[in-house]
Amino acid sequence: MEERLQQIVKIFPKNLQMTIGNALKRYHATEEIRLRKDKPLAFNIAGKEWFLRWDGEMTEQKENGILITEHEINELLAAAGRYSVYAFHEEVRRGFLTINGGHRIGLCGRAVEENGQIKTLHHISGCNIRIAREQKGCADGIMPYLFEKGRLCHTMIISPPGGGKTTLLRDIVRQISDGTTAVPQTVSVLDERGEIGGGGMLELGIHSDILEGCSKKEGIMLLLRSMRPQVIAMDELADSADFSAVWQACHAGVTILCTVHGTDQVQWQIDPKWESFRTGHLFQRFIVLEGKQRAVKLYDGQLQKIDFN
Amino acid sequence: MLTWIGATMIVLTTALTGMYLLWQQKRRAEELGASKRALNLLKNQISFLAVPLDEAMASSAFHAEGTIGAVFQEVSHALTEGMGSAEELWTSAWLKRKGESTFSAEDMQAFLSYGKTLGYLDKEQQRSGIDLLLYYLEEAEKEQRERIQKQGRLYHSVGIMSGLLIVMILL
Structure with a gap:
């Protein structure tokens, strides 16, 4: 697997790493991976949302998908933030984290506001991993x-x-x-x-x-x-x-x-x-x-x- | 003749034991000092540069000596490889060195407690966590150096005297 995609696998909790790794290897057109608290793990492949099963297959049946817990979301965010909350405080405040490879993780949770500005986000209930693509030559025509x-x-x-x-x-x-x-x-x-x-x-x-x-x-x-x-x-x-x-x-x-x-x-x-x-x-x-x-x-x-x- | 050789060996052994115990006390003082310097480096990396833990520890390990340098290096590598949380890795790295280092049980406890705050609090609280550990290390090093000054000669003389005492009893 490409080094850039391994960066995504690495941030997932250990119990999910192998399944996610295999899915990324198999479904090249994956654009996003969405984790929502108490909801099935979703893959956006070429614009359509699918749910990932434990056997690595994609399904449209939400009840067959891998259910994501709050603990797993927290574990993923801790790893994405390299166990250094202090270093990514500003990014979290702005609602995203970027990991090595240029993949951006959008965050959703409870915002704390001060003077009309978001001070921080906590109780993160969902995140969206956008897979960075490198398409050399996509600008050739223009x-x-x-x-x-x-x-x-x-x-x-x-x-x-x-x-x-x-x-x-x-x-x-x-x-x-x-x-x-x-x-x-x-x-x-x-x-x-x-x-x-x-x-x-x-x-x-x-x-x-x-x-x-x-x-x-x-x-x-x-x-x-x-x-x-x-x-x-x-x-x-x-x-x-x-x-x-x-x-x-x-x-x-x-x-x-x-x-x-x-x-x-x-x-x-x-x-x-x-x-x-x-x-x-x-x-x-x-x-x-x-x-x-x-x-x-x-x-x-x-x-x-x-x-x- | 054999009796005298045996007696000399007993006195030598007890004297060397005394010297070894003193060396251990000195080593602990040096380790405490090295830990203080390494933690100050880590504190600067975190509070001024906001560098993530794995990089901060790798960079501090480069200048750090002794047990703490090895711990920083191990935790940094394991964090980069995604082998666990900062607290888990920090705890396991210290426990692995429990028997090897000259740190006391109290020192180990202070290092392990610091691990509980590692990484997941904001910059200000990270700094407070390190400051607390630094305060402990400062006091412990001071006490240790005073003890060495007071009891340094004692270790030598007790080593030799105990050897002589054993010889006298045996003779």
Whole structure:
């Protein structure tokens, strides 16, 4: 089994490790593993949810699935947090943990709020392990269209959660860094959640520098000052602070590659966070990933569709 | 002639026993000191760098000496391999060395108790847990060094005198 998938098996309680390992080996298209307290262990395979049986087979009958206890969820989280709650406190507060290999574990439980902000999560009742994929070459078709007059365009990838944004971003970064389409460029990857590089287990090309665990605002300034990047790549812009940091970076002479959650251009035309980008025509390429088939649509800065392939 | 050789051997044996007991006392003081230094390194790794336990212990083990260095190394490796929880691994690593080290039963108890808080509390509480253990080690080392200073010569003389006493009784 791949080293990256072994990282997932390792965090499961001992009694489940063999069954999970065999299932991951057998069902290559597994996208997510969901654990919910007192409910059967679920595998999301190619967009459909199945329940795993003790004999390693998948079933649609929930009563035949492996029942998950609260204790097993706690054990899994302790292992995922490397038995070091203090080191992952901030991630837990934000509702996720990223393990080696770039796999992200989303958390659900009881939130403790203070001054309108989540202070921590406890009594975790469910978690969702999203398996990081490395699909080298998935950006091949789109790469030539990300350049204008030989210069890489500011590019934003848009899709709903689980739509393949990070996988595509990773491959674009790798290709720019290795110079598969044009001259290699120095790419600084701002990997806030450790998902893009997967703790060094996912390939990002020879000319990439990775800054992990740092917010967009702080990270962009640090990279601009210290790494002299030609391109800065980052995942999942979320709030106004992120957008404002990207706005600054766009004006600092580096090219930005980023992703956001969204469905189609309609949403980002009406969202106030986008105002400055829309009016300034800052981004020159928008890649929209749609549906389970991950159909790719490409738009230019004027929101005109670009036909490719 | 044989009598004198036997008598010399008895005195030598008891004198060496006295020296060995003193060496053990000195060794315990050194081990307590080494543990203090290693735990300070661990504390810095946790409180300033928020490094996960396996990495923090591996890094501290690199500079640590004695039993605690070996424990850090073993726990770090086992944690990386996912062989159990931090508390389980810490406890088993110390129990494995129970007979080998010069730590007293009280020292062992202090190390084992610290293991109960290992990893699952926040940074502040991790620091408090280490500080508590450091306080114990500081006091224990101080007492041990005072004892060595006071009783160091006693071990030598009791070793020789007891040998002479046995010889006199036997003769």
